[in-house]
Amino acid sequence: MITAGIDCGAKNTKVVIRRDGEVIAKSLVLSGFDQKAAAGEALEMALKEANLSKKDIEHITATGVGMKEAPFADDTITEVGSVAKGTVFLFPNARTVIDVGAEEGRAIRADGTGKVIDFAINEKCAAGAGAFTEAMARALEVPLEKMGEFSLKSQNAVPMNAQCAIFAESEVVSLIHAKTPKEDIVRAVHDAIASRITSMVRRVGIEKEVALVGGVARNVGFVKSMKDDLELEMLIPEDPEFVGALGAAIAAAENR
Amino acid sequence: MSEVKKYKTEALKTWQKAKELRQKYYRDYATAHERGGLRWTGGAWCFDAIPAGLGDDVYPITGEPYAASCAFNKPFSTECLEATEKRGWARDLCSYMRNYWGSMYLDKFAFGGKYPKPDFAFQNHICCSHAKWYQHVAEYEGIPYFCFDVTVGPYSELDENRLVYLVNQLHEAIEWLEKTTGREYDDEKLIQAVYNECRATTLWAEICCLNRNIPAPLEEKTMYSLYVFGTLQKASKEVADFYEELRDEVKYRVENQIAAVPTERCRLMSDTQPPWGFLSVFRYLEKFGALSVGSLYTFGLIGIWEDKPDGSWGPRTTPQEEGIKIETRDQALRILADWNLSKPEWQHFYDPQLKSEMMIRIAKEWKLDGVMLHYNRGCEGLSLGIAENRLALQEAGFPVMVFEGNMGDEREFDFARTMSRIDAFMETLELKQLEP
Amino acid sequence: MSQEYWRWKEYNWRDEKIDWKEAETITAGVDVGSVSSQTVVMTDGKLFAYSNMRTGSDSPDSARKAMDWALEGTGMKLEAIKYVVGTGYGRVNVPFAQKAITEIACHARGGNMMYGPTVRTILDMGGQDCKAIHCDERGKVTNFLMNDKCAAGTGRGMEVFADLLAVPIEDVGELSFEVDEEPEPVSSTCVVFAKSEATALLRQGWPKSKVLAAYCSAMAHRVFTLLERIGVEKDFAITGGIAKNAGVVRRLEKEVDMKPLTSNYDTQIAGAIGAALFAKALLEKSRK
Numbered sequence A: 001m002i003t004a005g006i007d008c009g010a011k012n013t014k015v016v017i018r019r020d021g022e023v024i025a026k027s028l029v030l031s032g033f034d035q036k037a038a039a040g041e042a043l044e045m046a047l048k049e050a051n052l053s054k055k056d057i058e059h060i061t062a063t064g065v066g067m068k069e070a071p072f073a074d075d076t077i078t079e080v081g082s083v084a085k086g087t088v089f090l091f092p093n094a095r096t097v098i099d100v101g102a103e104e105g106r107a108i109r110a111d112g113t114g115k116v117i118d119f120a121i122n123e124k125c126a127a128g129a130g131a132f133t134e135a136m137a138r139a140l141e142v143p144l145e146k147m148g149e150f151s152l153k154s155q156n157a158v159p160m161n162a163q164c165a166i167f168a169e170s171e172v173v174s175l176i177h178a179k180t181p182k183e184d185i186v187r188a189v190h191d192a193i194a195s196r197i198t199s200m201v202r203r204v205g206i207e208k209e210v211a212l213v214g215g216v217a218r219n220v221g222f223v224k225s226m227k228d229d230l231e232l233e234m235l236i237p238e239d240p241e242f243v244g245a246l247g248a249a250i251a252a253a254e255n256r
Numbered sequence B: 001m002s003e004v005k006k007y008k009t010e011a012l013k014t015w016q017k018a019k020e021l022r023q024k025y026y027r028d029y030a031t032a033h034e035r036g037g038l039r040w041t042g043g044a045w046c047f048d049a050i051p052a053g054l055g056d057d058v059y060p061i062t063g064e065p066y067a068a069s070c071a072f073n074k075p076f077s078t079e080c081l082e083a084t085e086k087r088g089w090a091r092d093l094c095s096y097m098r099n100y101w102g103s104m105y106l107d108k109f110a111f112g113g114k115y116p117k118p119d120f121a122f123q124n125h126i127c128c129s130h131a132k133w134y135q136h137v138a139e140y141e142g143i144p145y146f147c148f149d150v151t152v153g154p155y156s157e158l159d160e161n162r163l164v165y166l167v168n169q170l171h172e173a174i175e176w177l178e179k180t181t182g183r184e185y186d187d188e189k190l191i192q193a194v195y196n197e198c199r200a201t202t203l204w205a206e207i208c209c210l211n212r213n214i215p216a217p218l219e220e221k222t223m224y225s226l227y228v229f230g231t232l233q234k235a236s237k238e239v240a241d242f243y244e245e246l247r248d249e250v251k252y253r254v255e256n257q258i259a260a261v262p263t264e265r266c267r268l269m270s271d272t273q274p275p276w277g278f279l280s281v282f283r284y285l286e287k288f289g290a291l292s293v294g295s296l297y298t299f300g301l302i303g304i305w306e307d308k309p310d311g312s313w314g315p316r317t318t319p320q321e322e323g324i325k326i327e328t329r330d331q332a333l334r335i336l337a338d339w340n341l342s343k344p345e346w347q348h349f350y351d352p353q354l355k356s357e358m359m360i361r362i363a364k365e366w367k368l369d370g371v372m373l374h375y376n377r378g379c380e381g382l383s384l385g386i387a388e389n390r391l392a393l394q395e396a397g398f399p400v401m402v403f404e405g406n407m408g409d410e411r412e413f414d415f416a417r418t419m420s421r422i423d424a425f426m427e428t429l430e431l432k433q434l435e436p
Numbered sequence C: 001m002s003q004e005y006w007r008w009k010e011y012n013w014r015d016e017k018i019d020w021k022e023a024e025t026i027t028a029g030v031d032v033g034s035v036s037s038q039t040v041v042m043t044d045g046k047l048f049a050y051s052n053m054r055t056g057s058d059s060p061d062s063a064r065k066a067m068d069w070a071l072e073g074t075g076m077k078l079e080a081i082k083y084v085v086g087t088g089y090g091r092v093n094v095p096f097a098q099k100a101i102t103e104i105a106c107h108a109r110g111g112n113m114m115y116g117p118t119v120r121t122i123l124d125m126g127g128q129d130c131k132a133i134h135c136d137e138r139g140k141v142t143n144f145l146m147n148d149k150c151a152a153g154t155g156r157g158m159e160v161f162a163d164l165l166a167v168p169i170e171d172v173g174e175l176s177f178e179v180d181e182e183p184e185p186v187s188s189t190c191v192v193f194a195k196s197e198a199t200a201l202l203r204q205g206w207p208k209s210k211v212l213a214a215y216c217s218a219m220a221h222r223v224f225t226l227l228e229r230i231g232v233e234k235d236f237a238i239t240g241g242i243a244k245n246a247g248v249v250r251r252l253e254k255e256v257d258m259k260p261l262t263s264n265y266d267t268q269i270a271g272a273i274g275a276a277l278f279a280k281a282l283l284e285k286s287r288k
Helices: A035-050 A079-090 A130-140 A144-152 A165-177 A182-204 A220-230 A240-255 B015-030 B063-072 B074-086 B095-106 B128-141 B160-181 B187-210 B220-233 B237-255 B280-286 B296-300 B329-341 B352-365 B386-395 B415-428 C062-071 C103-115 C155-165 C169-175 C191-203 C208-230 C246-256 C267-287
Strands: A002-008 A012-019 A022-030 A059-063 A096-100 A105-110 A116-121 A210-213 B038-042 B058-062 B120-125 B145-149 B266-271 B290-295 B305-307 B313-315 B370-376 B400-405 C011-014 C026-032 C036-043 C046-054 C083-087 C121-125 C130-135 C141-146 C236-239
Touching (some): A002 A035, A002 A079, A012 A240, A022 A035, A022 A240, A059 A240, A079 A105, A079 A116, A079 B415, A096 A182, A105 A182, A116 A182, A116 B415, A130 A144, A130 A165, A144 A182, A144 A220, A210 A220, B038 B128, B063 B074, B063 B095, B074 B095, B074 C208, B095 B128, B120 B160, B160 B329, B187 B220, B266 B296, B280 B415, B296 B352, B313 B352, B352 B386, B370 B386, B370 B415, B400 B415, C026 C103, C036 C062, C046 C062, C083 C267, C103 C121, C103 C130, C103 C267, C121 C208, C130 C208, C141 C208, C155 C169, C155 C208, C169 C246, C208 C246, C236 C267
Parallel strands (some): A002 A059, A096 A210, B038 B058, B038 B120, B266 B370, B370 B400, C026 C083, C121 C236
Antiparallel strands (some): A002 A012, A012 A022, A096 A105, A105 A116, C026 C036, C121 C130, C130 C141
């Protein structure tokens, strides 16, 4: 049985194709303004990698903020649902899932079947999501991919007071003017997001094992800040940004 | 998912009457002077039975429902809010108060025409905002102002001292009203008003109890337009009579299994005031066969309740039903005070635990499948402890979802995101949208 | 990243006609903002040279860089400047300044020179904050108010939008008028969420011009509510980077119902001009 899941995220659109429970292809494209086109493109790319055509796919389920724009999807599943499914599939012991995407951070409690028991979504505050690191990376003129390793070099925890992503930028500028080493500032940025995310996680309660997924999980600096805050190890998948699409593909198999 | 059951449904026959009654209320207030009558402003929790003793031509306008009407009209509300902010008031103050003040500053009445200036302000202090709200109105409009303090603690701890503390203020209030209006106070009218209030509020509780039925005869969005009368003038005979008529119709609906939502398969309750500019949230639920059957807010702000012999929550027995004949002013005031202090919505201002207990009780007795909590930035009193309520409800085994917003400030409500949260919550309850 | 749409042009300028060696007083003002920095050099109270560049992240030496750039090609060295006043967010990091003065005072003083003694209300729409300033005929501050908790109505917000829509920031204004009718302003107060609102609109098929119109409209209105709190007294002027954005300015004019004064000077150097004028006054006082 071949199914596909498509995650139309705020920044990136991801597709995962599965055959009989195994991932055989995946793709990622920028969502941009034309979500429909991006969805089509992502699917084409994945199909090419799998050497399949669209009619080979028995069922496609869409998730993500732009899920309604994927015209070829047979049904949809919310991000909370898809991420829970995908994570528990990868880590059967995971009971608390932290998903940090471009624009939203989510904390999910799931049971052993991947069913959602409770969830919290960051509310109205971009300083708990990937967009924040991007904005800070730009303000600091550090490439986004390098932010992680940069902050690991830091020897000092510098507190960041600003709540707001926009004002955090001026705080960063003032830290620079105070001649704070760049590594410490980058770390402060990661600490700030981590503290926002962990307070959200505590709202749903922490039950081991804890998994961290979503694109921002690739940021080793952010991961360290989270670890320090939660005081426990987290399970992180190899391709953290694909967990939603994976979950959708699993849902597709269940729904067909 | 198994086949969806379809119940009978019918529009509410008393709906038209409700609309007319509400329009009449605001019209009477606006035109009071033309008939030589008086008009006053105060909170919905204020004891409107007391000014009723001044005559049959005394009309109130209560701040919260009026402000909710302002908030319902989004462009008008934004104007009001900005007018208030222009004067330097902070945005995190009570959003009802900001809407009301804005209407006053702009001299615009939400129902058309100019803002009809009240003759006096009569108010009780239920929260910090209420304490200042009408003081400011009185200063701005240059009208006399009387307020009394009701903070005597939860009803379960009421004793003679605390009751008398309140009753003495009510005696003072009557003297003040006489002096201020130059009218002679009529105790008989007070007594009738107290009887009316007891009848009206107990009838409303009875109506809420009827919603225990599966399928529910009423759903919460509709109930907002019905419970409102208890916030406008609960001590009036018209309101009590209307609730009797409504109670009879709802009973009829229960007897004939007439549902508010024909596809009812998921019963929820909400809490705190809804985002008045976005009541469509409740209609969205219906797409899933879900509905809100009420809330502690809708049941307990107007309804007066007591523990029934079988352990369930039910409408409080009125003095009339107990065979009590009110003969003096003091007796009337004592009964009025005791009656109001037992208001459920008042209890949880003292301890979130009290609110949790009441909410869990409703969830059990009304056989609910989940709860939707509005983290309402616009009301400090009702939001107090709501995060604890969420935890308590979850511990009691009820699925809970939260959404952030503001009952009276639409700038703080994210419609799209709230809809997607409802989608996620419905998913956890394993409900998909029904085919249209 | 290919083109950076938010990156507005940095530049310097000097008055070729002035021979600075003949000047009696040479003073300078350096305005180090959170987004941009300007240096203004004055000879005998007349504008001689200036620079306007991004404050950047790499060094606390933005002040020095701005100064060097202003002096570039003039033959003048820093030592020739007898009094420097620093202002702006980073005014503490102007090591060569003799004094630091708040940007409120400097904007009022600079606005007075740029727009003349009739100006009474100056709206500075800066990189990260918005200031509404009341001043008297001498450019002395009588009252002021700053934006509250929020970047909507600031340059940074506009940069975010230009980037999102891939429109060079200088073109935003004109493009926002290519609409048949004014759309509803974006409802989100927060720039970050206005961004997702805008993305949703684009996906619905809105052309960029309409999205920009909605955003400029929201920004103008947001700033207007700030102005309302302090009142707009004639004459009215707008300084800062956003003053160059017709999309916001024309819409704001409509709401204020007053045409702002215009100036030949670059609106972004108002703070630095004021600082340079203060420097001149302080220099003359010290010489007495």
